[in-house]
Amino acid sequence: MAAPTVKLNSGYEIPIIGLGTWQSKPEEVIAAVEYALKQGGYRHIDCAWNYGNEKEVGEGIRRSGVPRSEIFVTSKIWASKLHDVEAALDESLANLGLDYLDLYLIHWPIHLNPNGNHPIFPTLPNGQRDIVRDWPLRETWKQMEAMVKKGKVRSIGVSNFSERVLEQDILPYAEIVPAVDQCELHLYNPQHKLVSYLKSKGIVPQAYSPLGSSNSPLLKDETATTIAADRGLQVSDVLLGYLVAKEIVTLPKSVTPARIKANLEGALAAAKKLTPEDIEKLDGVAASGKQLR
Numbered sequence: 001m002a003a004p005t006v007k008l009n010s011g012y013e014i015p016i017i018g019l020g021t022w023q024s025k026p027e028e029v030i031a032a033v034e035y036a037l038k039q040g041g042y043r044h045i046d047c048a049w050n051y052g053n054e055k056e057v058g059e060g061i062r063r064s065g066v067p068r069s070e071i072f073v074t075s076k077i078w079a080s081k082l083h084d085v086e087a088a089l090d091e092s093l094a095n096l097g098l099d100y101l102d103l104y105l106i107h108w109p110i111h112l113n114p115n116g117n118h119p120i121f122p123t124l125p126n127g128q129r130d131i132v133r134d135w136p137l138r139e140t141w142k143q144m145e146a147m148v149k150k151g152k153v154r155s156i157g158v159s160n161f162s163e164r165v166l167e168q169d170i171l172p173y174a175e176i177v178p179a180v181d182q183c184e185l186h187l188y189n190p191q192h193k194l195v196s197y198l199k200s201k202g203i204v205p206q207a208y209s210p211l212g213s214s215n216s217p218l219l220k221d222e223t224a225t226t227i228a229a230d231r232g233l234q235v236s237d238v239l240l241g242y243l244v245a246k247e248i249v250t251l252p253k254s255v256t257p258a259r260i261k262a263n264l265e266g267a268l269a270a271a272k273k274l275t276p277e278d279i280e281k282l283d284g285v286a287a288s289g290k291q292l293r
Contacts, residue, residue, distance in 0.1 A: 020208060032254065048105075100151060186212055242274065
C-alpha cells in the first residue's frame with residue numbers, strides 16, 4: 001500500500017507519509033529504512049544531519065534495492081552551518097551517498113556560532129546557547145535557492161518556523177517560496193492558525209512527532225480512544241489519520257518492522273474512515289486544555 005502524494009509548490013510530489021529517523025540509533029535505522037522501503041510501502045524518508053545517522057540512512061536506502069528515482073529523501077541543514085549551505089549540503093549528500101536531495105530544510109530559524117565551543121550546541125560562559133544574533137536568515141535562504149539552481153536539491157523549505165519569522169525574514173526576499181514548514185504537529189499541538197497560514201501561502205505543513213514522544217499521553221486520549229473504538233481503528237491510526245485527512249504530511253518514527261508497516265497502513269485507513277464530525281472533535285481537543293506534560 002503506497003501513500004498518496006501531495007503536490008509541492010516546486011511542482012514535485014511528496015508522499016503524505018514518511019519514515020521519521022530522529023532518535024533512531026544508527027545500527028537500528030539501517031534495518032528500519034531498508035524494511036520501510038522494501039516491505040513497508042514507504043517511498044519517503046525524512047532525516048537530518050543533526051540526527052547523526054545519515055550514513056546509516058543511506059545504507060538502508062541502498063540495501064532496499066528500491067530505485068533512487070522512486071524515493072523522496074529529505075535532510076536538514078543544522079543551525080551552526082547556516083553561513084555555508086553548500087558545504088553543509090555536500091556533507092549530507094556524501095553521508096547519504098546521494099547526488100541530490102528531494103527536499104532540504106533549514107532545521108531551526110537561528111544561527112548558532114559556527115566557531116563556538118561545540119560543533120552542534122555551542123554555549124556561552126553562562127551556559128546559554130551561543131547564537132549569532134546579527135545573521136540574516138534571508139542570506140541562508142538565498143544560498144538554499146542557489147542549491148536548487150545547481151540541481152543539488154529539488155525543493156527547499158524550513159522547519160520550526162513561525163508565521164512571524166516567515167513574514168519577516170524569508171518571504172519578502174524569496175525568489176523561491178518554501179515548499180514546506182516541518183513542525184511539531186499532533187492532537188495536543190495542532191497549531192491550527194499556523195497550518196491555515198501555511199496553506200494560504202502554498203506552503204505544505206509537515207508533522208514531526210505526530211504521535212507525541214515515548215509514553216505519549218496522546219495514545220490514551222479519551223476523544224481519540226472513543227473515535228478509534230467507533231471506527232474499528234487503533235488509537236495510533238486515528239492520531240496519524242487525523243493529520244493525513246487534513247493534508248498534513250506526516251512523519252511517524254519507528255524502528256520496529258510491524259509498527260513501521262502499521263503506521264502507514266493504519267494512517268491511510270483512518271484518513272478514509274474518519275468523518276468530518278470526527279475531525280471537528282479532534283480539532284477541538286487541544287482547545288479544551290489537553291496538552292503534553
